Amino acid sequence: MDNSGLLFQLATKGILVALLAFLIVWSSKDRNKYRKLVWVTLFLTFDVIMFGAFTRLTDSGLGCPDWPGCYGHSNPLQAMEHIRAAEAAMPDGPVTVMKAWIEMIHRYLAMGIGVLIIAIVVISWRFWLRSGRTQSQFSPRFPVALFLFVCLQGAFGAWTVTMKLQPIIVTIHLLLGMTLLAMLTWVAARQSDHPVVDRTALRLRVPACIALILLAMQIALGGWVSTNYAALACMDFPLCHGTLVPQMDFQHGFTLWRSLGKTADGDYLPFEALTAIHWTHRVFAFVVAVWIAWVAWRALRIQGLQRIGRALLGALVLQITIGIATVSLKWPLALAVAHNGCAALLVLLTVMLNYKVRIPGRLDEN
Structure with missing residues (x-):
């Protein structure tokens, strides 16, 4: 044709x-x-x-x-x-x-x-x-x-x-x-x-924006884990290969321009490189979770943001639970897909929060 x-x-x-x-x-x-x-x-x-x-x-x-x-x-x-x-x-x-x-x-x-x-x-x-x-x-x-x-x-x-x-x-x-x-x-x-949002929401503009940036970075790391098939590089949790900091190869793991499963020189990607990819995603997840949880907690204390704050906190807890279960249960397909879906849900909710914290300023300008 x-x-x-x-x-x-x-x-x-x-x-x-x-x-x-x-x-x-x-x-x-x-x-x-x-x-x-x-x-x-x-x-x-x-x-x-x-x-x-x-x-x-x-x-x-x-x-x-x-x-x-x-x-x-x-x-x-x-x-x-x-x-x-x-x-x-x-x-x-x-x-x-x-x-x-x-x-x-x-x-x-x-x-x-x-x-x-x-x-x-x-x-x-x-x-x-x-x-x-x-x-x-x-x-x-x-x-x-x-x-x-x-x-x-x-x-x-x-x-x-x-x-x-x-x-x-x-x-x-x-x-x-x-x-x-x-x-x-x-x-x-x-x-x-949208419900009336208290002017104190303006104080969340920068933290909410940072939360979205951190979330984007974590999703990029998660995508790098998935596209390199490194989801099972660490089979235990919270440790990795029985230790807090396992042997890793960051140079090959984070060389961006290369073929699937290969190094930039065309050799097979070493397992230590897959470990580095997985471990980085796991450790940075802690940073992102703490920041988003703090932003959601602050949103809970502001009139007009309680609902989005509860939803964001709930989605965060669900995502962490699914992530741990995915590793513990050896990467079942349904949980792996749900992990991606929950990441998308966090994006949706974080963007919505960023919009809502700008409502008071927009109303004053109009």
């Missing part, structure tokens, strides 16, 4: 995914359909992040080793001959029927998000122009930024496949997905009603 026909068929599948979301928005009792569309897109993005984690953790990232289609076709059914041949040659390899479907479903869902974001851009422009460019909540700046960002995310999705799961590319792909979720959360917050 030629590229234009393939892209058309893939776009059709993305539109079908988006149509389901549009149906939810249209049938909603919420009178503000634009706000509902933003929230539904946010929810779908959260789901795609979790499904992306499932794709990565089931080693399905190369289930279809080309892009954007699957052996030049728009779905695995049409490529079954090629998939069966690859599976017969390597039964435990990256290409199987199940892995091909997982990979392509992930692509269909991602395309659906792209269609929804295009709809958000069009509607925001329409509402903004109709309001005489006076209603800032409909400003197209954020939606246009979302569109540009989802295009960038799609490019890294393609490079993830064409560059054969190179760890730095896969990690950036994960970070861009989390950033897209954060941006959608900010847009959704602009469309939503």
Whole structure:
């Protein structure tokens, strides 16, 4: 199939995914359909992040080793001959029927998000122009930024496949997905009603921003653990190989530009390098947890932030519990996916907190 026909068929599948979301928005009792569309897109993005984690953790990232289609076709059914041949040659390899479907479903869902974001851009422009460019909540700046960002995310999705799961590319792909979720959360917050927030919330602006930065760094470390398959490099907890500071190879572990499982020189990555990756993620998690817990505790003491503070604290406790259980239970798939999902939830809640602590200042300015 030629590229234009393939892209058309893939776009059709993305539109079908988006149509389901549009149906939810249209049938909603919420009178503000634009706000509902933003929230539904946010929810779908959260789901795609979790499904992306499932794709990565089931080693399905190369289930279809080309892009954007699957052996030049728009779905695995049409490529079954090629998939069966690859599976017969390597039964435990990256290409199987199940892995091909997982990979392509992930692509269909991602395309659906792209269609929804295009709809958000069009509607925001329409509402903004109709309001005489006076209603800032409909400003197209954020939606246009979302569109540009989802295009960038799609490019890294393609490079993830064409560059054969190179760890730095896969990690950036994960970070861009989390950033897209954060941006959608900010847009959704602009469309939503918020309780009155006490002016003391202004004191949390800097701490909340630091919490988001630390969380982003920890997610990057977590992505580096996952993309290097270092989740089981330390099989015990709280120690690692029975000691507080095990033997580690930071030089090879944190060389960013290299192939999967290899050093920059092309040799196999030593186990000490995987230990260094895992240990760093684990230790930095303590720093992030303490800071976010402190920020959430302060939010609990401020009028209008109690609810978000409780949610953030609860998500943090859940994430720590899942992280420990993932190691203790030897990395069960469901818990590993949930660990990624809870990280996305922390991003959502931390971004929402950052928005809320700016409400008093915005109200005074208007």
